[in-house]
Amino acid sequence: MSDKAPAPPRDFTYINSVRRKPSEYEAVNLHCQPDARGGWDIDPGLVVENNRIAWELSSTKLDHPDWYAFRDPAQLWQRSYVKLQAEQERSIERTCEDAIAGGALADLDETWAREILGGHYRVWSFVEWGLFRAAFTSARETLSDSLSAVFTFEAFDRLRHAQDVVWWMLALEKAVPGFSDAGAKEQWLEAEHYQPMRRMVEEIMHATDDWAEVAVVVNLVFDPIVGEVALSRLVGRLAGPHGDSVTPMIVRTAERDRRRNQAWTRELVRMLTADDVPAAAENSAVIEEWLAKWTPLAIAAAEPLATVYERIPKTTGSFREILDAAVNAQAEMVGSLALKGARS
């Protein structure tokens, strides 16, 4: 019999990976956050004066026996995230530079530039700002490191786009005589057609303390309906006919982020409602409750944007068609989640 000792594991031994060995994403993210249930870390740690502890199971109405089971379908960690976004930013910068240097902005429709870019698109930067704040404070409360990472990246997505809008406005001011985004903040704060949208953003930012609800509302309700209508359809898709080749490119990067954020939120819902999860039915019911509460608000936030649509010189189809398409697509996407809560 050989006395040779068995080979050491040569990898992290504590990660419950779906594969034989943890992926790079799993290895660098998982179990950095102590378990709110105690687990290996025994107890909840220090207490703050208002009796809060580092992480609380009550931070969400949803329940799962192992929050560390969550995996971002995009498998992003800091390095791959930064690489992805740095590439997007370089593309935007070059597209913008080329458009200016090549004289493409000479074709820019004046009404489009004034009403949609300097007005409506600039207003969208405030939406992104509000959603950045909601995502980053949610990152604080999540019950695992893999969830913290997706919220942190989403916060960064939002700030990135908000800053890109501002940067593009400044570039337009320099390149297009008379262009200005002055007054956009006043519109955001006062224009009647933006108030339902602002109300919804403020309620997500300030009144929604459940981090999972923030994910569901923003990525499964707000973005598929309000983001689709206000950003993708009114700005991204209609820019081309108005001589604007830069804006669609910026919007497409935000849409890429949106798809990624929707994908991880859908994965979270799938994880929470899987058949082997003891609280699956209760989780489904809670998520359905959130969807039922927020979907009408999102539709109400998008409806008044018909006013903005009317100001666009070249459109195809009616605003109602655009809104209906977004609402139907969102309903179909939510339907595909196969929620089986008490309300179903």
Added chain:
Amino acid sequence: MAPSIIDAHDRIKDFDWTPSYSTETGRRYPTKFKIPGKTKDPFKTLVREYLSMEQEKDDRQYGGLEDALARGGAAKKSDRGWMEAVKLVLPMLVYAEYAAMKNMSQLVDTVDNPELRQGYLTQGLDEQRHTNQEMYLMRYLAKHAEDPEGFDRGMKVRGTNAFGRASRLCFENFFVNDPIEAAITLSAVTETAYTNPLFVPLTEVAAYNGDNVTPGVFLSIQSDEARHMANGYSTLAAVLSVDENLPHVQEAFDRGFWNQHVFLDPLLGGLYMYFAPQKINYLDKWQEWIADDWAGGYVAKLERFGLKLPKYFAHAAERMQWLPHTAGMLAAATWPFHWWRFPGPTEADMEWFENEFPGWHAIYGEFWAGYNALTDPKAGMIPLQALPSPPPLCKTCMMPCAFPHPGINSVRVVPHNGKPLAFCSYPCEEIFNQNPTRYLSMRAFDDIFHGVGLDEYIIKNGLLRADGKTLVAQPHVRDDLPMWTLDDIRRCNVEIIDPLQVPPPAAAASSNGSAPHGEA
């Protein structure tokens, strides 16, 4: 022509608005500090520049790691003792980074200033970066180090280790707190005072000991810290501009300095001076980075706001001479409990200690001679058994109450709600009394495992190697000595004792010089 950064930055300062539909009742992290509306982000970092800068740094650092591997077994060329120091520190450090990230997401909620909010987010992503970098390094070493066991599970076992629990408590001060006090602790104390002695000399020690892998990662981390110090300074200057905040800031500064000193100084001193043959005198580094640069420079500049040096600073300075040596001795005395190996000092090491710290031999020489005599399992005894009683663990910092050194022990044992509690020093007792609830929920290692056999502790906490019988921890890193097994530990018949639950023999107090009720 591209827009200027200044113009862009001026414009993005205007993102915030006062909500009118939903009042800020959802504010999650209340603070007693008044925060003025006008504060500045001195770095004016735009996302686009940030991404480009960080990608470049990532490519350099991860590329370096891959190159080091390509050059052939870089991780195996490091001094084996030094690798054990890296094994010890990485799981602790990861929590510091992670806790710092949580601090940033709290500040975004608390500080009403769009400039700083954007700075906090970029710092948040930095902290995610550092977390991922350190995890990547740990896995790299699990794959490539000469002795990988411990690197593979440090993250799991840190929560049940006495020093791992002390590290958690230390770094939890970065976010489980009033968010502004947490920010003062994180930025004004730890990042400004301690990241330099942590990341800069540590890379020197690593390089001296043949480690070409760790320095690249640590220096890349440190390159983000200047921005963090600036964030911290802006936050601190903002709260100090409101007169009524001053007493709160001073208290936060006092507590923050002490709760970092009690853990970080023993840790860093232990890392730099024990484990590896090539050493750096940590006291010199402390004098340079903490006393001269931080206390004499940074804090002195804040005096114009009325802020004074933390009131415990002089006491900390007095303890520094022996603090790391006592920590080294205590960690070594309990070697079988850990996820790292602890090599005893050689004759040359001991000569270095005596030269650098005259009087060292008189205090610690006997212990280390005994330690080295017990490295072979045939000795049948672990150093802990030579102590009349293990020291109690401090309720505030969870470090053993044995500082500054066994002959001058400042342990204080006081009753609290009918139970005895131990404090390692008068500042820890004072800080506990300011807010007992804060510390009562976290149980010390010896309270949790009182009465558990050492063999059982080792099995339950996964501290055995792949063969299922040899300990991960060892009192040496030599190939010519046998490794300790579970059977060797069983022969020692050691049980974990909480000395506050079982009164130590009367002889214990006199032999270790402790004075259980008040300063000795």
